[in-house]
Amino acid sequence: MTAIGTGIDVSPLALGGTTFGWTSDEATSRQVLDGFLHAGGNLIDTSDSYSAWAPGNCGGESETIIGAWMAARGNRDRVIIGTKVSRHPEFAGLSAANVAAAADASLKRLGTGYIDLYWAHYDDPDVPLQETAEAFDALVRAGKVRAIGVSNYTGERIREWITIARRENYVVPVAVQPLYNLVKREAYERDIAPVAAAENLAVLPYQALASGFLTGKYRAESDLAGGIRQYMARGFYSEAGLAVVGVLEGIAREHGSTPAAVALAWLRGRPGVAAPIASARTLDQLASMMAFTRLQLTADQRSALDDVSARVPSV
Numbered sequence: 634m635t636a637i638g639t640g641i642d643v644s645p646l647a648l649g650g651t652t653f654g655w656t657s658d659e660a661t662s663r664q665v666l667d668g669f670l671h672a673g674g675n676l677i678d679t680s681d682s683y684s685a686w687a688p689g690n691c692g693g694e695s696e697t698i699i700g701a702w703m704a705a706r707g708n709r710d711r712v713i714i715g716t717k718v719s720r721h722p723e724f725a726g727l728s729a730a731n732v733a734a735a736a737d738a739s740l741k742r743l744g745t746g747y748i749d750l751y752w753a754h755y756d757d758p759d760v761p762l763q764e765t766a767e768a769f770d771a772l773v774r775a776g777k778v779r780a781i782g783v784s785n786y787t788g789e790r791i792r793e794w795i796t797i798a799r800r801e802n803y804v805v806p807v808a809v810q811p812l813y814n815l816v817k818r819e820a821y822e823r824d825i826a827p828v829a830a831a832e833n834l835a836v837l838p839y840q841a842l843a844s845g846f847l848t849g850k851y852r853a854e855s856d857l858a859g860g861i862r863q864y865m866a867r868g869f870y871s872e873a874g875l876a877v878v879g880v881l882e883g884i885a886r887e888h889g890s891t892p893a894a895v896a897l898a899w900l901r902g903r904p905g906v907a908a909p910i911a912s913a914r915t916l917d918q919l920a921s922m923m924a925f926t927r928l929q930l931t932a933d934q935r936s937a938l939d940d941v942s943a944r945v946p947s948v
Contacts, residue, residue: 635835635907635908637750637807637907638779638807639780640779641780643676643713644676646674646676646909646911647677647837647908647910648666648669648678648910649910649913650680650696651679652914653679653683653694654698656914657915661914663702665915666702668916668919669913670712672926673926675711675713676713677714677715678839679715679716680695680717680721680754681696681717682719682722682754683696691722691723693738696716696739696742696743700743704744713749715748715749715750715751716743716752718735718739718752719754719755720755727753727756727757727764728760732765732769733772736751747778748778748779750780750781750808751769751780752781753769753784754785756783756785756786762790765794766797766798769803770804774804781804781806782806782809782810782835782837785810785812788825791809791832791834794806795832807834808834808836809828810836810837810910812840813900814842814843815945816846816873816877816942821838834905835905835907836903836905836907837906837907838900838910839910841897841900841910842897842922846874846878847869847893848893848921871945877938880938881896887934893922893925894921894924894925895928895930898925898930899930899935899938901925902935
C-alpha cells in the first residue's frame with residue numbers, strides 16, 4: 634500500500650471506471666469490481682462524466698454502477714473512491730456553485746456520504762483558480778471529501794493552485810493525475826514531474842496502457858479500424874511505439890507474464906508514482922493487469938524500456 638495524503642492507503646493499481654456502463658454492462662462491471670477487490674485492489678477511479686459520450690448515456694453511469702455494487706456488497710469501508718468534476722454535461726466547469734452541485738450529485742450516485750479523493754478533471758480557464766480552490770476546500774471542511782487532486786493541469790497551474798491554497802489556508806492538493814505511459818513520457822516528465830516531486834504529490838497516471846496499445850493487441854494500422862477504443866489507441870500508434878511493444882513482449886516472455894503487466898510494473902517504478910490507473914473490460918483483462926504486482930523488473934529490463942521509450946516522438 635502507498636499513502637496518499639493523510640490516512641488514505643491505496644493499492645499498487647487503480648482500477649479505472651471508464652468501461653462501467655459503456656463497454657462493460659452492469660453484471661460484467663460487478664464481476665471486475667469483485668475480482669479487483671479479491672486480488673487485493675482497493676482504489677477505484679471514476680468520473681461524473683463517464684460515460685456521457687456513449688449512445689443513450691447522459692453521464693454518471695460509472696458512478697451509479699459502482700454505488701450499486703458497494704451497496705450490494707456492503708463494502709464501502711474496504712474501497713477508496715476517486716471521482717472527478719468539470720466534464721459532466723449538466724455540471725460543466727469549475728465554478729464554486731458547479732463544484733458543490735456536482736459533488737452532491739456524485740455522492741448520490743455513489744450512494745455514499747464522502748468521496749475519498751476528489752479530482753478537478755480539467756482546468757477551467759474561465760473561472761478564477763482561487764474560486765475553484767475555495768470550493769474544493771469547502772467540500773473537505775464539510776466532510777464530503779477526504780482529499781483533493783488535480784488532473785490534466787499544467788505544472789504552472791498546479792503550482793498556482795498550491796500557492797493560493799497555502800496563502801488562503803485552504804486544503805492543498807495531494808495528488809496529480811497525468812497522461813503518462815511508455816509511449817507518452819515527455820510532457821509529463823518535463824512539465825509536471827518536477828512539481829510533483831517538489832510538492833510531494835502522489836502521481837496516478839491515467840491511460841497507463843495507452844488505451845490497450847501497450848498490451849500488443851494493435852500491431853498494424855488495420856488493427857485500429859472500428860470502435861472507440863481502437864480510435865483512442867490510434868493516438869499512441871507509431872513505428873517507435875511498436876518497438877516499445879516488442880521490448881515489452883520480450884521481457885514478458887522472460888517472466889512468463891504479459892506485456893500489460895510489464896508496462897504497469899515499469900510505470901509503478903517511476904519516481905513518485907503511487908498507482909497507475911488502468912481499466913479492465915473483463916476478468917481476463919483484469920488478471921493480466923494485476924499480474925504486475927508480482928513482477929520485479931531487473932535493472933537491465935528497466936534500462937531497456939527506458940531507452941526504447943525515450944525514442945518515441947513526443948508529438
